[in-house]
Amino acid sequence: MQPQTSPAPLAPSPSDVQPVPRLALFDLDHTLLPLDSDYEWGQFICRLGWVDADAFARRNAEFLAQYRAGTLNLDDYIHFATEAIRARGEAASALAHQQFMREVIEPAIRPAALELLEQHRRAGDEIVIITATNAFITTPIARRLGVENLLAVNLQRDPTGWYSGHIDGIPSSREGKVLRMNEWLQARGWDWGDVFTTFYSDSHNDIPLLSQVNLPVATNPDDTLRQHALRQGWRVLELFQSPQSHD
Template structure:
């Protein structure tokens, strides 16, 4: 009796974005950028932006309130002005923060034949151009509701890509391709305790530039720790 050769599992390399592939938080930095270009008030917006960011780090962010707040300036100015501002944001803030270490890590997985995805809690308006700049086609980001004219309303469409939501969005992505978790060999890179649900779900969790709590958890569980931007901090 001959055995049927097993089919190799599809290999996936999943990446958080902020503080993982980038040494900054693109959502927070976009808010700071809108202050610099005069779209938002430095004192009031800056105070609220900082408070929301602290809530995110603490794992208590009300994402619906935050997205309404964070997209208001964009909504009010319309698509053309928003696109021009985002292009400036990419030149001035994001491009200098794209380091060779991140690009090399992405390329390493491509060379190994892995399918590469970015899965991020930051909204699609901010992150899609960043994913393109990193050469990553597959992006699972927080999706924004659109009105009849196709412009964002400030509401979230579907499942937010946060905490357990990242697991559910990945499950939906797999199901749309006729796959389940058992059909893939998955690696996930993240810096944040918010991503523990997905780190626990994949085959190969990698704590990347981890915050102190995630670093301690990774050490406790024996997860690899990657300080991707260590050379930038020396």
């Protein structure tokens, strides 16, 4: 009698194979937009007369110098950057942001950026914008771009429900972008090995997250990121010409 053997397992049919979720991650300023939305908001409230333009420019230049030196205290910057909206209140700030969208953001949106987003939608990718600019500024921008998932610097709220001038949680800046993506993935029951990730960014500050993803794309890169991308063999994409980024 021949020994009995178990039948060989059937190979999974194509319908049985679960595709790996694909995520398309995007920085915002100088990546999807050819400007820095945080800086432009500051210029906008100067034009509105909400702040003293000269004093605001001097203080902003100090923070920019600290940023470039790697010594910026982001919580101090957020306290400064949100002072005007905290003083004006929620209703006036919302109306001002609508005007900001019409006058500054809408004219800056480029067809090439919209088409890149649409390519990922057509491919079935889930899109996430992850930016070091605060959520007050960026939430309406992400909505205009048709992106539901936004990881921005969250702003703490005071007992009245309006902003306190402090950061809520981990700021999505530099290594913080990796930590925020970790949280986002874990909330969905995923780890990095469960998804295929592409990340587009212009800034050398995003090298930690670019190094984490499956497909890093240096997009309109600053000089430091361009050199790093060329050394690493990363793709370089020019959507439009851009200067330095704050992200």
